[in-house]
Amino acid sequence: MITAEDVRSRKFSTTKFREGYDIEEVDGYLDEIGQTLTSLEGGAAPTAPGLIGPEDVLAKVFDTVKFREGYAIDEVDDLLDVVVQTLQEHKARALATGAQPVVAAAQPTGSQPAVPVTTGAQPSVQALRDHLESGSPAGLSPAAAVRALDTGASVSPTPPLPPDPEAAALGTRVLISQLQIATIRTQGNDGLSVVTPDGTVLRVVGVDASPQGVTLRTA
Structure with a gap:
């Protein structure tokens, strides 16, 4: 597992004549990740409002720059992979100890609504898509919303999820993450x-x- 201090102290190589990630954008997002890890290390529930989840990191897309200094893409992606694994481990520990999902508090007027999380019936995939398309803090695409729903809350396998062309082609990083969460839910059954x-x-x-x-x- 990676710690908040590890994230804050991580240094990346920089590029100038080939594509790299926007430095200011990456630094800002890593600061948010550091704050989330600090909260988790202090005992906060992974489902607490305002904390970044593994699905958020998987869905994050940075702007790229060229002909000006940027961070090496592979190095940043490698760190995000470790962050995803760490957030998943925090979530798995919470599930193992019986921690209950947190119902998000009401948002102040003018702020963006949080993705709805409940302890009862789960929101439909289409409802979550509609919510995200109208604007959300995480900026998830509809396909990422489906993945977020799958990794953040139990979803009944029936009826099956509607076809989604964007979600049909999962990358290996997303697939591995979903398999890890699914294996936890099946109590180790890895068929x-x-x-x-x-x-x-x-x-x-x-x-x-x-x-x-x-x-x-x-x-």
Whole structure:
């Protein structure tokens, strides 16, 4: 696990003649992550309002710069991967100790509403999409909203999630994170299967790699 101090003290190589992440934007976001980790290290619940979650980090997109100084993209992404794992571990510990999700407090007039989190019935995927499209502090896309709902709260597997072209192609970082959360929920059962659009369930029996990406082989 990474600590708040680790994040605050992390230094990155800089680029100038190739693309890099906007330095001011990265520094600002890492400061927010540091504040979240400080709260978690002090005993705050991962679901407390105002804290950054693993789904927020996965969905974060930085502006890139060229021909002026920026941070090395790979180095920043590597740090964010570790941050995601750390936030997931904090969330897993909270689940293991029976911590209950926190209901967000009412927002002051003029502020952006928080993504709704409840201890009872979960919001529908479409409702969450509509909420995020109207504006949210995390700036999540509809596809990221689905991922946030999956990693932040239990969602009934029926009815299935509606098709979403943007969510159909998950990156390996997002997929690994979702698998880790799902394994925790299944109490360690790591059987993996794929459900096709027609409802057929296929077992995953292998993983292949090619220049086009990662492929799951099914049987």
